[in-house]
Amino acid sequence: MSSDESPQFVTTYEDVTNVRVHDPGRIARLAASRRRRTVADTDGTMMIIAADHPARGALGAGARPDAMASRTELLDRLREALAVPGVDGVLGTPDILEDLLLLGALEDKIVFASMNRGGLQGSSWELEDRFTAYDAAAISAARFDGGKMLTRIDLADDRTSRTVEDSARAISELARHELIAMVEPFMSSRPGGPGTPVVNDLSPDAVIRSIHIAQGLGSTSAYTWLKLPAVEDMERVMDATTLPTLILGGDPTGDPEAIQASWARALARPNVRGLVVGRALLYPAGEDVTAAVRTAVDMIR
Template sequence: MPDRISDERYQRLLDLRAERPQAIAEAYAARKRPPRLLNDRGTIFLVAADHPARGALATGGDPLAMADRRSLLRRLVTALAHPDVDGVLGSPDVIEELLLLGALEGKVVIGSMNRGGLDGASWTMDDRFTGYDAASIAACNLEGGKMLLRLDDHDAGTATTLEGCAQAVSELAAHRLMAMVEPLPYHRDDSGALVLRTDVGSLCRAMTVASALGTTSAYTWLKMPACEDPDTVYACTTLPCVVLGGVAEADQAAQVAFWARTLRQPVVRGLVVGRTVLYPADGDVATAVDAAAQVLRAASATGLR
């Protein structure tokens, strides 16, 4: 993969971090914003980069794959250079680094809000808000905020997260900013490990709970997985939805193909993908991004829009 961040460019980032912290506020204020969330095809394609903030560093069998920050930024800059990539979803540190690198001009930027449920922690379901809040998202001129809502009926941490997400939805709506809620139903297996529930009933329940959060749903979007029965699951809401990429699989072509049917659902407006395109098995980020872009283009061309 070509290095889109030269030694000189990376050193300048490090120097700005140490010597001119005010450069970050200047970059937020100066960023050219996109005219609207959706592109000319009526869709949105975002690259996700908020996993490290929750301590989730593993992918593709490498427990520290996402720990190397220069490598992560290089992959993000490569992905953002694709003409079909509309923007990024990330934690404050990553967003600010991309701003200082000049990679977010004209891009949609969604700030990640609750990253307190650390990967592997006993309190992982208690996803406290430790990143952006609605006020900072508005002050930084971002297009919206994203929150993770993992639902486990046997973990009391879910209730705290529900309350926090409801408050964030209301606060973002007061600023007329997108609230992207990612409701994912989980249970613990016999070993205690969290396992995503992918059955229709669990996904429908998660979607309906998330749709009703806050004092208004006017600015709420849902971020949901592709599934075996999208006709039933995605009929649960009129809210705009984006499909999440999930954990990178060895057979990326099959994984991308699996997204296609869900992407054709009338409420689905786009795709938010992280590790699948940033850390493909063959290391070719540009080709992985292009494959995801092509499946979204095809779905939008054959859908109801």
């Protein structure tokens, strides 16, 4: 694309489909010409909107089990959130990021690519979080900023060993491309036995243990960041690492003010460098996406 040629963005979702049918190469061309912001362009504190839950079959948000079933509604909400001043970027899978790219919503944004979505919600193999989306080479080719991986650790499930090994390999590969590895670890279990829902242990001691396992993965930790829940005793929890950390939002259940207060307590720690929040901001109580995102932005600025 020449310097005087404007990007070929689209304006409707019908146009998105038409490009995918008639000109799929436009996605790579737009990625190559996209105006970028990088982590180095920030003060190190970031507000990132997360949108990678649907690829794992997790469509619920709050009281709505099918909240994210409509792709166009999700894209509407994402575009509204990304337009709020102070929002630095987005985390997503290829399908969502490429829709946003075609719509021009990724200009001047930091972009994290979701890598392992194979631990489908409710599946018998859920804890084996296989890498089914981006890999390091694809993230580098798209000129994105890093890759995120879910790393759930169940000491009673043999499949955890594969998840840990695959996460370590992905961290090493991202580092070779000088890309951030955003690791989201949990100590997890199925307290009801095989086939029952996976439960993440959010006690401070369990989060601390997950931190130590996660930060030791890969051939270098130079590019590793953590993505952690806001839990009790965050001063002690964050003393477990020197790695930059972003706080995840989780499902928007419970009192929104209490959730926001937990984020604020976590953000007070010097190695906590921002928020990665999806459902809690995209499907907030009261349905005012812009207001919910502004509140979150104000907390970290």
